Amino acid sequence: QVPLKPGRSLMDWIRLTKSGKDLTGLKGRLIEVTEDELAKHNKKEDCWICIRGFVYNVTPYMEYHPGGEDELMKAAGTDGTDLFDQVHRWVNYESMLKECLVGRMSVKPIAAPKVSLFLHTLIFFQQTTEDETVLCMNTFIIKYVLICLKKVFIFSLLYFLFYSYDWFQTDSLITIVIYTKQKDMNAELVIVDCEDKRLRGEIIVDGYSYLVQVDLDHAVSEEVAVNIAEKVGKVEIILKKKDNIHWKMLGQPCEGHNTFIKRTDRGLFYRKCKLVSKTEVTHDTKLFCLMLPKATHLRVPTGHHVYLKQIITGTEAVKPYTPVLPFLPLDFQEPSDHDGVHIYLMIKIYSCGLFTQALDCLQIGDYISVSNPEGNFKKSQVQTSEDLILLAGGTGFTPMVKLLNFALAEVSCLRTVKLIFFNKTEDDILWRNQLEQLALKDERFEVQFILSQPAKDWVGKQGKISSSLLSEFVKRSRKDSKVLICICGPTPFTEQGVQYLKDLGYSQEEIHAFTA
Ligand code: FAD
Ligand code: NAD
Numbered sequence: 001q002v003p004l005k006p007g008r009s010l011m012d013w014i015r016l017t018k019s020g021k022d023l024t025g026l027k028g029r030l031i032e033v034t035e036d037e038l039a040k041h042n043k044k045e046d047c048w049i050c051i052r053g054f055v056y057n058v059t060p061y062m063e064y065h066p067g068g069e070d071e072l073m074k075a076a077g078t079d080g081t082d083l084f085d086q087v088h089r090w091v092n093y094e095s096m097l098k099e100c101l102v103g104r105m106s107v108k109p110i111a112a113p114k115v116s117l118f119l120h121t122l123i124f125f126q127q128t129t130e131d132e133t134v135l136c137m138n139t140f141i142i143k144y145v146l147i148c149l150k151k152v153f154i155f156s157l158l159y160f161l162f163y164s165y166d167w168f169q170t171d172s173l174i175t176i177v178i179y180t181k182q183k184d185m186n187a188e189l190v191i192v193d194c195e196d197k198r199l200r201g202e203i204i205v206d207g208y209s210y211l212v213q214v215d216l217d218h219a220v221s222e223e224v225a226v227n228i229a230e231k232v233g234k235v236e237i238i239l240k241k242k243d244n245i246h247w248k249m250l251g252q253p254c255e256g257h258n259t260f261i262k263r264t265d266r267g268l269f270y271r272k273c274k275l276v277s278k279t280e281v282t283h284d285t286k287l288f289c290l291m292l293p294k295a296t297h298l299r300v301p302t303g304h305h306v307y308l309k310q311i312i313t314g315t316e317a318v319k320p321y322t323p324v325l326p327f328l329p330l331d332f333q334e335p336s337d338h339d340g341v342h343i344y345l346m347i348k349i350y351s352c353g354l355f356t357q358a359l360d361c362l363q364i365g366d367y368i369s370v371s372n373p374e375g376n377f378k379k380s381q382v383q384t385s386e387d388l389i390l391l392a393g394g395t396g397f398t399p400m401v402k403l404l405n406f407a408l409a410e411v412s413c414l415r416t417v418k419l420i421f422f423n424k425t426e427d428d429i430l431w432r433n434q435l436e437q438l439a440l441k442d443e444r445f446e447v448q449f450i451l452s453q454p455a456k457d458w459v460g461k462q463g464k465i466s467s468s469l470l471s472e473f474v475k476r477s478r479k480d481s482k483v484l485i486c487i488c489g490p491t492p493f494t495e496q497g498v499q500y501l502k503d504l505g506y507s508q509e510e511i512h513a514f515t516a
Contacts, residue, residue, distance in 0.1 A: 042077030303377025393489020
């Protein structure tokens, strides 16, 4: 994120888009854009970008882009879909940029490169002797398969070998069985929603998504049960029939049904969750408790976030938040991670924040859309560590909550867990009391608070993230112990922190930075 000029917030952008001003320069006309035409609009003062086949004039949006003009210019005059998906595929650009729509990309004539490659190869073969031809032919076939079909081949093989579904029924139940052959299948990899007769079951493994999505033939009751046979990778989704009649079919397949694709190519799915409580954590931060619908099965993995979606003055706004626990458990007798029904979010309300101000206005009983989880943190990164060091700035503490609990409750090889928590003032420290209690209770855990704007009577450490502070607090418990350092906070905090850690000799594999 870059600092935006005054008058260039998202709210200001929404106002401009509603002002009736001609933002495309085409007076509301939609045109068909060729690649040559698109390429001509590649300057800051005249910048068009194509996303998923639609072309937008983003010139008026430049100063409003939270990532800065330079980021936007990377896609100037080109197809920016991949770049967009890498950075923030969760942003609803259709809604944000609807007044900037220039038109569609014109359809390209179908290219014939494969034919010419084939012809080229045939000509090559004709110029060789018979023996050479056989040899070349074999090499060619192998290379062709490897180069052209490698991805598709492995991909389809994975899918056909491992992923399929079936269903059966009793008088009162419908059971959909998904076979994945995934050995470490677990509840976090399965997301199920059933609403208005539409069943959606998604399995997410290693960056890929398998989807079963059907409009059911008959009505089912609100509850859904999910059984997982972890070792064989079998997932059962059990629905209760509303009427005890015999179903002739499961239902009509919907978009994406029975497909196995890259997770990032699957649109984010949202369900409406009810706000059940809102409690104060500090002067500006609240703990929101959201209740999932009865027919939803969703577990947010440690270190992953969800997106919340709200319509704010007619425009869809989306922001990421990292679920926490309702409190920091002090003893680890039972897994306290999830009751399967509630999602807890610790959210700082910014006085001029567009999204958080709207969130703060939500009343108990109101609904808000919550997406499927995203994130690239893997628990296995902690499972082999002996020292875990957590660097958090402000609400960058949120991913550390579940991580801390997981580490202390489930990772037996960990010798030390240290949280170095950077805040502006004492009043900003989240769950200070709970953290201090935990440090007293568990000798593996230590917490250090560092303030950047302390009051005069603060006797603890002060300052912002720096090489000297890190060299003082980030240490291995033994000379060669395996360490994992996780960092999360404002972007400059995270970026500087990672650099200092590298300067101090920690490797990329020993550092995990939480980002969007
Ligand atoms: P905006 O309208 O975007 O900004 C208004 C003003 O608020 C700004 O001028 C600035 O002064 C201040 N502000 C806004 N955003 C930031 C920021 N990111 N850093 C510093 N100041 C800012 N926030 C939480 O409170 N809890 C979470 O669990 C959480 N998880 C996140 C997970 C991820 C992966 C990411 C990327 C961010 C997370 N955030 C979290 C931040 C959150 O997504 C929003 O950026 C934040 O709530 C501000 O939104 P807003 O629309 O209210 O503010
Ligand atoms: P804040 O402004 O209160 O700052 C907290 C501390 O961070 C400060 O005391 C200071 O030590 C440090 N800091 C702040 N700005 C800095 C800078 N420019 N350079 C170096 N250090 C700096 O923090 P906040 O308002 O609570 O914001 C928390 C941030 O964490 C947000 O930007 C949010 O987006 C981010 N966050 C990210 C994730 C994630 O990526 N997974 C999760 C939660 C929060």
